Amino acid sequence: MRPDELAIETRDLHKTFGEIHAVDGIDLSFHAGRIYGLLGPNGSGKTTLIRLMVGLAVATSGSVTVLGTPMPSRPLLARIGYMTQSDGLYSELSVWENLKFFAAMSGQRDDAVIAETLDVVELGDRRNTPILELSGGMRRRLSLACALVHRPAVVFLDEPTVGVDPVLRYQLWDHFRRLATAGTTLVVSSHVMDEGDRCDELVLIRAGRVLTTGSGVEIRQQAGTQDLESAFLKLSGVTTASHPQ
Amino acid sequence: MSRRRVAAIARRVMQQVRRDRRSLALLIIAPLAVLALLGFVIRDEKPIETRLGIVALGGPADTRVPQALSAAAAQAGITVVDVGTDAASGRAAVQDGRADVVIVAPAPFAGGSAAIQVITLGEAPADDGARLQVVAGLIERAVSQGAPLTIEHETIYGSPAGDVLNTFAPALIGFFGFFFVFVLTGISFLRERTGGTLERLLATPVRRSEIVVGYSLGFGFFATIQVVLILIFTLGVLTVPGIGPLASFNVGLGITSAGSPALAFVVLFLTAIGAVNLAIFLSTYARTELQVLEFIPIVIVPQALLGGVFWSVNSLPDPLGPIAGVLPMTHAIDGLRAVLVRGAGLSDGSLQLDIAYLVGIAILFVVLAGTTIRREIA
Numbered sequence: 109m110r111p112d113e114l115a116i117e118t119r120d121l122h123k124t125f126g127e128i129h130a131v132d133g134i135d136l137s138f139h140a141g142r143i144y145g146l147l148g149p150n151g152s153g154k155t156t157l158i159r160l161m162v163g164l165a166v167a168t169s170g171s172v173t174v175l176g177t178p179m180p181s182r183p184l185l186a187r188i189g190y191m192t193q194s195d196g197l198y199s200e201l202s203v204w205e206n207l208k209f210f211a212a213m214s215g216q217r218d219d220a221v222i223a224e225t226l227d228v229v230e231l232g233d234r235r236n237t238p239i240l241e242l243s244g245g246m247r248r249r250l251s252l253a254c255a256l257v258h259r260p261a262v263v264f265l266d267e268p269t270v271g272v273d274p275v276l277r278y279q280l281w282d283h284f285r286r287l288a289t290a291g292t293t294l295v296v297s298s299h300v301m302d303e304g305d306r307c308d309e310l311v312l313i314r315a316g317r318v319l320t321t322g323s324g325v326e327i328r329q330q331a332g333t334q335d336l337e338s339a340f341l342k343l344s345g346v347t348t349a350s351h352p353q
Numbered sequence: 354m355s356r357r358r359v360a361a362i363a364r365r366v367m368q369q370v371r372r373d374r375r376s377l378a379l380l381i382i383a384p385l386a387v388l389a390l391l392g393f394v395i396r397d398e399k400p401i402e403t404r405l406g407i408v409a410l411g412g413p414a415d416t417r418v419p420q421a422l423s424a425a426a427a428q429a430g431i432t433v434v435d436v437g438t439d440a441a442s443g444r445a446a447v448q449d450g451r452a453d454v455v456i457v458a459p460a461p462f463a464g465g466s467a468a469i470q471v472i473t474l475g476e477a478p479a480d481d482g483a484r485l486q487v488v489a490g491l492i493e494r495a496v497s498q499g500a501p502l503t504i505e506h507e508t509i510y511g512s513p514a515g516d517v518l519n520t521f522a523p524a525l526i527g528f529f530g531f532f533f534v535f536v537l538t539g540i541s542f543l544r545e546r547t548g549g550t551l552e553r554l555l556a557t558p559v560r561r562s563e564i565v566v567g568y569s570l571g572f573g574f575f576a577t578i579q580v581v582l583i584l585i586f587t588l589g590v591l592t593v594p595g596i597g598p599l600a601s602f603n604v605g606l607g608i609t610s611a612g613s614p615a616l617a618f619v620v621l622f623l624t625a626i627g628a629v630n631l632a633i634f635l636s637t638y639a640r641t642e643l644q645v646l647e648f649i650p651i652v653i654v655p656q657a658l659l660g661g662v663f664w665s666v667n668s669l670p671d672p673l674g675p676i677a678g679v680l681p682m683t684h685a686i687d688g689l690r691a692v693l694v695r696g697a698g699l700s701d702g703s704l705q706l707d708i709a710y711l712v713g714i715a716i717l718f719v720v721l722a723g724t725t726i727r728r729e730i731a
Contacts, residue, residue, distance in 0.1 A: 193549070195549065212357065217357075
C-alpha cells in the first residue's frame with residue numbers, strides 16, 4: 109500500500125448498547141504507513157471503536173471501510189492484525205504452538221516467517237516454554253506476535269503496553285515505528301497520555317465522541333497546555349485545581 | 354470450509370486436553386472408575402440385615418400364621434425377635450431399633466381376605482423396600498407351604514436370573530458417554546470465550562462452522578477414546594491373579610453383549626458428539642465455570658431421570674413421557690439396549706430410529722453451537 113493512501117475510514121459511526129452510546133457519531137480517516145493513537149480514559153469507547161473497525165462488532169449506524177472494503181468482512185481479516193486487550197493465548201500450549209496456531213488461522217504457513225516474528229518480539233529462545241511459565245511482559249510480546257505473524261497491512265493494538273515495564277514499552281514502540289515505516293497502518297489505543305507523542309496522529313475520545321484530532325504538538329497548542337493530560341482535561345471541560353480552565 | 358483451519362483447531366484442542374492432566378483424567382478415568390464402583394455395588398449387593406418381629410393378634414388361640422412365618426423366617430436365615438403381642442408394642446420395637454420390620458398377623462387370619470400389616474421405620478425408603486421384599490417372600494413361603502405356588506419367569510432376551518448389570522449397563526454407559534464430554538467441552542469453550550482467545554480467533558478469516566467442526570473433531574477424538582474404553586471396560590473382564598495376601602480380582606464388568614460392539618460404539622459416539630455441541634451452545638449462557646456446572650441439574654439430571662437410566666420410560670406419567678421421547682439420552686439408552694441386550698442389527702427399525710434421531714440431534718446442536726459464535730460479541 110502506498111504511503112498516505114487511505115487505509116481506514118469511518119463515517120458517522122454509532123454503536124449503542126441499550127441506553128449507552130459507546131460510539132457516538134465518529135468520522136475518521138487514517139492513512140497508510142502511520143501510527144494513530146486512540147487516547148481516552150477507561151470506558152470512553154476506544155475498544156468498541158477498534159472492534160467496529162476490525163468487524164467484531166456491527167455498527168448501529170454509519171460505516172467503516174478498511175483498505176477499501178466495508179466492514180465487517182471475513183476475507184479482509186487476513187490483512188488485519190488485532191492484539192486484544194487481554195493476552196488471548198492458550199495457557200496449556202507453548203509459545204511456538206500458540207503462534208503457529210494463530211498463524212494457521214490467518215493463512216500464514218511459512219515456518220520461517222513464524223520464527224522470524226518470534227525473534228522480532230525477542231521470544232525466539234522461549235519457543236518451547238508453556239504460556240503458564242511466561243512473565244506478563246512476555247505474554248504481551250507473544251500476543252503482539254500473534255497479531256503480526258501474517259504480516260497484516262493494518263494492525264489494531266488495544267492497550268498493548270498495559271502492565272509492560274518501561275524498557276519493553278520502549279522496545280514495543282520502536283517496533284511499531286519500524287512497521288509503520290515499512291507501510292503498515294497501526295491503530296494503538298491507550299489511556300496513558302504520555303504515549304501520545306509516539307504516534308503520528310492522535311484521536312482524543314471521551315464518552316464515545318472525538319474531542320479533537322492532530323499530532324501531540326498540535327493538540328497541546330490547541331489547548332494551550334504543556335502536556336497531553338492537561339490538554340485532554342481542558343478539552344473535556346474538566347476543571348481541576350491543578351488544571352484551571 | 355478450510356480443511357487446514359479445521360485441522361489446526363482440532364489439533365489445538367487435542368494438544369490442550371492432552372496437556373491438562375486433570376481434564377484428561379476426568380474424560381478417561383472418571384467414567385471407568387464410576388462404572389467400576391456401580392458395577393461392584395449392583396453386582397455384589399449383600400442382602401439387607403433384617404430382624405423380624407411377629408405380632409399375632411389372634412393370641413395363643415390362633416398360632417398357625419405366626420408359626421408358619423417363623424418357620425419360613427428360620428428357613429431364610431432371618432432372625433426373629435420378640436416384639437410383644439399387639440401392634441403398639443410392635444411399633445415401639447421398630448422405633449427403638451429392636452426390630453427392623455414387624456408383621457402384624459390379623460385374627461383370625463383365614464389366609465385370603467384379611468390384610469397383613471407390615472411396620473417399618475420409614476426413614477430410608479430403599480431399606481424399607483428391600484425389607485418389604487423379604488417379608489413378601491416369607492409370606493409367600495408361609496402361605497404356600499401346603500401347595501407350593503411358584504412363578505417361573507422367562508425372558509425373550511437374556512436370562513431372568515442373569516446379571517442385573519447386563520440390562521443396567523446400557524443406561525450407565527449412555528449416561529457417562531454424555532456427561533463427562535458435556536462438562537469438559539462446556540468448560541473448555543467457556544474459557545475460550547472468557548479468555549479472549551475466541552475474540553482473537555474471530556479476528557482471523559476463520560468461519561464459525563470451522564470452529565464448531567474443529568472443536569467437534571478435537572473433542573470427538575477424546576470422546577472416541579472414552580467410548581472405546583467404556584465399551585472395553587463394560588464388555589470385557591480381566592482377572593488379575595492374587596499375589597500373596599492380595600486376593601485375585603476382576604477388572605471390567607464383563608457383561609454379555611448380544612449385539613455388535615461396533616454398533617454400540619456408533620450409538621455412543623453419536624451421543625458424545627451431540628454432547629460436545631450442546632455444551633458449546635450452552636457455554637454462551639454461562640459467564641463462569643461454576644455456571645457451566647449449574648447446567649448439570651438443568652440438562653443432565655432430567656435426562657438421567659427421564660431417559661431410562663433409573664426408571665422405565667414407559668412407566669413415566671403422561672406429561673413426562675412425551676418429554677422423555679425428545680431427550681437424546683432416551684434414544685441413546687434405547688439404542689444401546691437394542692444392541693447390547695436384544696442384539697439388534699442395523700436392519701432393526703427401532704435402532705434405525707434411535708440412530709437417525711441421534712444424528713439429527715448432533716446436527717441440530719452443531720447448527721445451534723454455530724449460531725452462538727458470532728463475530729459480534731456485545
